[in-house]
Amino acid sequence: EDKVVQSPLSLVVHEGDTVTLNCSYEVTNFRSLLWYKQEKKAPTFLFMLTSSGIEKKSGRLSSILDKKELFSILNITATQTGDSAVYLCAVPHQGGSEKLVFGKGTKLTVNP
Amino acid sequence: DVKVTQSSRYLVKRTGEKVFLECVQDMDHENMFWYRQDPGLGLRLIYFSYDVKMKEKGDIPEGYSVSREKKERFSLILESASTNQTSMYLCASSLGAGGVNEQFFGPGTRLTVL
Numbered sequence: 001e002d003k004v005v006q007s008p009l010s011l012v013v014h015e016g017d018t019v020t021l022n023c024s025y026e027v028t029n030f031r032s033l034l035w036y037k038q039e040k041k042a043p044t045f046l047f048m049l050t051s052s053g054i055e056k057k058s059g060r061l062s063s064i065l066d067k068k069e070l071f072s073i074l075n076i077t078a079t080q081t082g083d084s085a086v087y088l089c090a091v092p093h094q095g096g097s098e099k100l101v102f103g104k105g106t107k108l109t110v111n112p
Numbered sequence: 113d114v115k116v117t118q119s120s121r122y123l124v125k126r127t128g129e130k131v132f133l134e135c136v137q138d139m140d141h142e143n144m145f146w147y148r149q150d151p152g153l154g155l156r157l158i159y160f161s162y163d164v165k166m167k168e169k170g171d172i173p174e175g176y177s178v179s180r181e182k183k184e185r186f187s188l189i190l191e192s193a194s195t196n197q198t199s200m201y202l203c204a205s206s207l208g209a210g211g212v213n214e215q216f217f218g219p220g221t222r223l224t225v226l
Binding site for chain 2: 044100102
């Protein structure tokens with residue numbers, strides 16, 4: 001059974017801190033991993049990772065995949081209150097399906 | 113920009129009522145999804161549709177059915193609502209045509225069943 005485990009489940013930091021969110025997975029025929037950010041409502045797409053060791057970056061957010069150790073991390077540098085959200089990690093069911101298996105998410109709170 | 117809209121943001125229904133949740137996407141996506149999201153359980157897939165009139169069960173289909181008569185519209189039906197179906201319901205769509213594509217989500221419908 002495909003499995004995605006995120007840690008920590010919640011995190012409280014101060015503005016300006018750097019945070020690292022973790023996502024480990026077990027999936028047959030792994031091909032990709034996706035990160036989403038969910039504020040009050042709809043999750044919004046951040047990154048899709050397919051290759052080990054290649055960092056994807058968007059502003060203060062970056063993510064990397066380790067296919068040998070079966071995990072990904074999402075880094076946020078110089079956090080701002082607007083980064084407060086639930087961050088979701090997902091993998092395609094059995095590797096290649098359009099259906100995604102989501103982790104339970106990490107709730108990040110950034111205090112001023 | 114892809115837009116996924118859902119018919120209601122908040123809905124309150126009584127036990128036993130038939131409930132329709134509607135979702136519309138405007139980007140000609142092949143795939144559409146219905147999820148429910150509950151604290152501590154995360155996002156769970158209820159049903160998936162990969163084409164008009166085609167559907168596939170997700171992880172928790174019991175108590176739900178779906179309808180996709182037109183490509184842009186995917187409906188979730190609760191035949192007889194129960195209190196344990198109180199939840200946030202999220203619709204999503206993706207391009208399809210093979211491979212893995214990002215899913216675009218609607219704003220969600222918070223359903224309360226009394």
